[in-house]
Amino acid sequence: MINLVVTNLHKRFGGLHVLKGVSFEINGPELIGLIGPNGAGKTTLTNVLDGAIKPNSGTVYLNGERIDQLQPYQVALAGLGRTFQVTRSFRRMTVLENLYVPALAMGREPDRAYIHGKAMEVLEFLTMDHLRNEFAQALSGGQQKLLELGRLLMLNPDVIILDEPFAGVHPRLMEIIYDYIRRVNDEGKAIIIISHQMDSIFSLSRRLLVLNYGDLIADGPPEEVKNDPAVIEAYLGAEEGEDEEAPA
Ligand SMILES: Nc1ncnc2c1ncn2[C@@H]1O[C@H](COP(=O)(O)OP(=O)(O)O)[C@@H](O)[C@H]1O
Ligand SMILES: [Mg+2]
Structure with a gap:
């Protein structure tokens, strides 16, 4: 059973206190939305969870294993994967090769025939089979996002964090990402x-x-959270800030 336990995470960048004691727990195959104004710390939290940055204090356990001091590849091996707000593919490799890399690098399934089969399955699911021999750099922004989602599947993680998967995505691709999720x-x-x-x-x-x-x-069911006065205030406050014109 999937179990992620995040306890009292703090992260500071110099004087900027970006995570102020974040705690939550995931039990089983939950589907969770993480929202908050720009600069709230959502990407920083993701970076701490996937091992890209270390917290100043606090702990993260995945399926009983402590992961907050591990490197990203070790965290991926432990079963947590993420996508990036700004996509990161190997631009001079083909789509298919981009899918092979994570599986080969993890050594989880060293069987190359298996990896190829799985990559083809992933491409079919993402309706990208016709693009398999294109270089990643030739893909549109939306297709790059799909490729990143595909790369994630090659790792077979228990917990997946998608950082802004719909940003800048064409409506048709949006449907594919919905289906994927x-x-x-x-x-x-x-x-x-x-x-x-x-x-x-x-x-x-x-x-x-x-x-x-x-x-x-x-932290709760969407209907409840939507009507939470603290949440309403946080969002209204953010909108007011964004509406202000920047000084010339
Ligand atoms: N590596 C970093 N160094 C310094 N400040 C950072 C760094 N990463 C993020 N921040 C700051 O932390 C705050 C939260 O950023 P971020 O986690 O990207 O927010 P969100 O994803 O919710 O928009 C912002 O003020 C941002 O400028
Ligand atoms: Mg962000």
Whole structure:
């Protein structure tokens, strides 16, 4: 049974206190939305969870194993994978080769025929089979996002964090990403979706976490969280700030 336990995470960048004691737990194949204003610390939390940065204090356990001091590849091996807000593919490798890399590097399934078969399955699922021999750099922004989702599947993680998967994505690709999330969740994986697109978050997730400048101010069913006064205030405050014109 999937179990992620995040306890009292603090992260400071110099004087900037970005995570102020974040705690939550995931049990089983949950589908969770993580929302919060720009700069709230959502990506930083993701970076701490996947081992890219170390917290100043606090712990993260995945399926009983402590992962907060591990390197990203070790965290991936332990079963947690993430996508990036800005996609990162191997631009001069083909789509298919991009899918081979994580599986080969992990050594989880060293059987190359198996890896090829799995990559072809992933491509078919993402409706990208016709692109398999294209260089990654030739893909559109949306297709790069799909490729990154595909690379994640090659790792077969228990917990998946998607950092802004819908940002800048064409409506047709949006449908594919929706299907991906639902299907991968049905297959028993826990998924955290970070997004500003409330319609998507509300239609997909069954639990919402709200991060507001380093504090987790709400954690519960979307309908409840939506009406939480602290959440409403955090969002209204952010909108006012964004509406202000920058000084010339
Ligand atoms: N490596 C870093 N060094 C210094 N400050 C950072 C770094 N990464 C993020 N920050 C700051 O931390 C805050 C939270 O950023 P981030 O986690 O990207 O927010 P979100 O993803 O919620 O928009 C922002 O003020 C950002 O400028
Ligand atoms: Mg972010």
